[in-house]
Amino acid sequence: MNLPHSARLTTRQKWQLALSISIIYMPLRGYISIYDFEEISLAPRLPLWAMEITVIVLFFFVWITMIEWIQQQLFGWFGTDFLMEFKIPAQLAMFVIACAMAVVYNTGFRTLWNTSESTLETQFGLTQNQSSQSTIAHQ
Numbered sequence: 001m002n003l004p005h006s007a008r009l010t011t012r013q014k015w016q017l018a019l020s021i022s023i024i025y026m027p028l029r030g031y032i033s034i035y036d037f038e039e040i041s042l043a044p045r046l047p048l049w050a051m052e053i054t055v056i057v058l059f060f061f062v063w064i065t066m067i068e069w070i071q072q073q074l075f076g077w078f079g080t081d082f083l084m085e086f087k088i089p090a091q092l093a094m095f096v097i098a099c100a101m102a103v104v105y106n107t108g109f110r111t112l113w114n115t116s117e118s119t120l121e122t123q124f125g126l127t128q129n130q131s132s133q134s135t136i137a138h139q
Contacts, residue, residue, distance in 0.1 A: 009068060018060035025060075026053060051116055059105055070097055 009017070029052075074093065 009064070014061055014064045014068075015057075017064055018057050021060045022053065022057045025056060029056075047120060048113070048116055052113070055109065055112060059109070063101060063105075066101065067097075 030049075074090075078090075
């Protein structure tokens, strides 16, 4: 059973939602990622941050699209009230799906970040400006 077209998000709404979530997420990510604001040079990091913003907005768009598709599948199998009843199977299904998507995102993003950072370091001589104490503390 599919939801009526008016109940689904349009592509534009998905992009707007992804951008809105990213605007909330990015300052938090920056605060957590930068160990010492006095020791980091901002200019060399701009290419990485531009890549990060692009990837994060794209990721949230894909995440929203996948969640909508999964909901449609669950509604088709179990009825439109399946997720609204707050029963344990529905909660577990969404929890498992969200955890799997988070693991995929974190693994992929870490790989992309490390590859981009290595490329910028080898190709352009941009190095990571973090103190050894904060790097060790964060590992």
